[in-house]
Amino acid sequence: MAAMERVLKEFFGYSSFRPFQKEVVAQILKGKDCLVIMATGSGKSICYQLPPLITKKTAIIISPLISLMQDQVMGLQQRGIRAEYMGSSQTDRTVNARAENGEYDVLYMTPERACSISQSFWTALLRRGVSLLAVDEAHCVSEWGHDFRHEYQKLDCLRPFLPKVPFVALTATATDKVRADIVKSLKLQNAFTAISSFDRPNIFYGVKGLSRTTAFKEELAREILTDVEKRGSTIIYCTTIKDVEEVVEALQKAGADARPYHAKMTNKLRTETHRAFSTDELQIVVATVAFGMGIDKPDIRRVIHYGCPKSLEAYYQESGRCGRDGLPSQCWLYYTRGDFAKADFYTAGSTTAARKEAVMQAYMAAQKYCGTVECRRSTLLKYFGEISATENCGNCDNCVRPEGVQYRNFSEEAHLLMTAIKACGGRFGLGVPIDVLRGSMAKKVVSYGFEKSPVHGLGRGKSANWWKSLADQLLVLGYLKEVVRDTFRLISVADKGDQYLWSATNMGVASALMLPLSQEMA
Numbered sequence: 061m062a063a064m065e066r067v068l069k070e071f072f073g074y075s076s077f078r079p080f081q082k083e084v085v086a087q088i089l090k091g092k093d094c095l096v097i098m099a100t101g102s103g104k105s106i107c108y109q110l111p112p113l114i115t116k117k118t119a120i121i122i123s124p125l126i127s128l129m130q131d132q133v134m135g136l137q138q139r140g141i142r143a144e145y146m147g148s149s150q151t152d153r154t155v156n157a158r159a160e161n162g163e164y165d166v167l168y169m170t171p172e173r174a175c176s177i178s179q180s181f182w183t184a185l186l187r188r189g190v191s192l193l194a195v196d197e198a199h200c201v202s203e204w205g206h207d208f209r210h211e212y213q214k215l216d217c218l219r220p221f222l223p224k225v226p227f228v229a230l231t232a233t234a235t236d237k238v239r240a241d242i243v244k245s246l247k248l249q250n251a252f253t254a255i256s257s258f259d260r261p262n263i264f265y266g267v268k269g270l271s272r273t274t275a276f277k278e279e280l281a282r283e284i285l286t287d288v289e290k291r292g293s294t295i296i297y298c299t300t301i302k303d304v305e306e307v308v309e310a311l312q313k314a315g316a317d318a319r320p321y322h323a324k325m326t327n328k329l330r331t332e333t334h335r336a337f338s339t340d341e342l343q344i345v346v347a348t349v350a351f352g353m354g355i356d357k358p359d360i361r362r363v364i365h366y367g368c369p370k371s372l373e374a375y376y377q378e379s380g381r382c383g384r385d386g387l388p389s390q391c392w393l394y395y396t397r398g399d400f401a402k403a404d405f406y407t408a409g410s411t412t413a414a415r416k417e418a419v420m421q422a423y424m425a426a427q428k429y430c431g432t433v434e435c436r437r438s439t440l441l442k443y444f445g446e447i448s449a450t451e452n453c454g455n456c457d458n459c460v461r462p463e464g465v466q467y468r469n470f471s472e473e474a475h476l477l478m479t480a481i482k483a484c485g486g487r488f489g490l491g492v493p494i495d496v497l498r499g500s501m502a503k504k505v506v507s508y509g510f511e512k513s514p515v516h517g518l519g520r521g522k523s524a525n526w527w528k529s530l531a532d533q534l535l536v537l538g539y540l541k542e543v544v545r546d547t548f549r550l551i552s553v554a555d556k557g558d559q560y561l562w563s564a565t566n567m568g569v570a571s572a573l574m575l576p577l578s579q580e581m582a
């Protein structure tokens with residue numbers, strides 16, 4: 061096995077393997093299928109780039125984006141590795157011919173290309189030898205994944221053309237469901253599974269909820285610019301191009317050198333921004349999520365999300381682009397309550413009801429992350445099925461709450477809210493019970509007779525957002541639950557809430573419910 065270390069050093073200049081790399085390479089050399097689930101930045105690529113250099117047989121890599129492939133191919137070529145990519149519309153015959161002839165160590169292609177290529181190509185290539193077929197970003201096969209792609213589901217069609225070639229699926233994000241889908245869809249046989257920890261201890265996680273969109277941008281600009289000690293390469297992710305433009309404007313107005321990056325810009329401009337950012341000429345890029353797929357900059361110090369991301373998988377991946385060098389880095393998420401009404405925006409592209417529901421569930425998990433009062437890190441890790449060693453990581457906003465953040469007993473308000481939700485019978489979203497509490501005579505309230513409820517109007521003294529913020533906390537703590545019907549989210553009282561109400565009524569005492577005062581509740 062000394063050959064493995066030698067090749068690693070010779071081509072990549074690394075003197076040792078990172079966790080799991082060596083094990084995965086060894087299994088591939090034995091011809092075994094592998095499922096590699098490792099965090100972004102942990103070095104998955106080595107797992108499929110090394111075997112062809114040892115066996116002198118081509119490695120086929122399926123990758124979703126041309127830009128991603130271009131970056132990787134360039135990096136490999138600079139290391140003296142014979143790498144090339146075949147795009148979906150590429151008509152380059154020389155690449156085809158050379159590929160068939162086994163002249164590449166690493167050959168990238170899109171899933172469309174892989175599925176449409178002729179059988180004779182595979183036969184020819186197989187004669188020269190194929191070391192592995194890797195499916196990068198393998199979560200794309202799953203409807204439950206955050207980035208479902210139809211063509212990924214057809215990849216099992218390659219199995220018959222490549223008998224005995226190990227299939228290697230790699231992803232940075234996989235919940236149990238996605239993991240099972242990958243194995244099933246790619247027909248992985250008895251796969252060797254490597255799962256590394258998702259924890260990124262050097263990253264600080266924080267969330268800020270702000271109530272107004274305009275103040276939002278100004279506050280963002282102010283914080284970014286006054287935060288001198290934390291300065292460093294920063295990516296600000298926005299959900300829409302419009303947001304990108306507005307945030308850039310706010311930052312530039314405040315005197316910052318910030319540039320946009322999004323799909324509507326010319327290729328030339330985008331490349332230039334990418335270059336300036338990579339060489340530290342430019343510190344702040346404001347971008348849609350399109351920016352970053354191919355970014356391999358180890359010293360990004362901050363990733364800021366302007367608006368709630370569509371899922372925790374996406375959040376983990378995007379925020380994970382900072383601090384790859386292991387030095388302290390910050391991930392902040394800024395949201396407004398208005399974001400949560402945007403679920404339609406995310407479900408719009410879904411074709412089936414099941415897909416729609418999956419998208420909604422994923423979005424609700426992200427929303428819960430915003431509202432949680434528990435450790436952000438353990439919330440993220442739990443979502444990925446990992447139990448963290450401690451409930452207090454000491455490196456997120458909830459674990460290092462500055463003194464002065466008050467906890468208060470909200471048992472009375474919680475009691476009111478849960479009673480109102482019960483009165484509405486679990487058939488509505490949060491808006492109706494809050495209307496009831498606030499004494500509204502809206503059509504929906506009156507037509508169901510909710511104005512006769514004993515709690516009608518008892519919560520008049522507090523704003524709708526105040527009640528929503530309380531509901532967030534009760535959701536996180538399991539007193540309330542939310543289910544998705546179509547794209548509607550129905551709120552109801554969970555067992556834990558029922559017990560709470562029961563003991564308050566039957567024992568005559570509501571036990572204290574200590575919650576921190578969120579910004580919206582202060």
Ligand code: ADP
Nearest residue numbers: 074076077078099100101102103104105106356
């Ligand atoms: P992933 O695909 O898991 O996000 P990459 O394969 O892009 O991660 O690797 C992330 C970074 O780690 C790259 O900069 C790469 O050069 C570096 N790297 C990978 N393996 C090693 C190693 N064994 N020793 C040192 N650095 C490594």
Ligand code: ZN
Nearest residue numbers: 435453456459
């Ligand atoms: Zn924490």
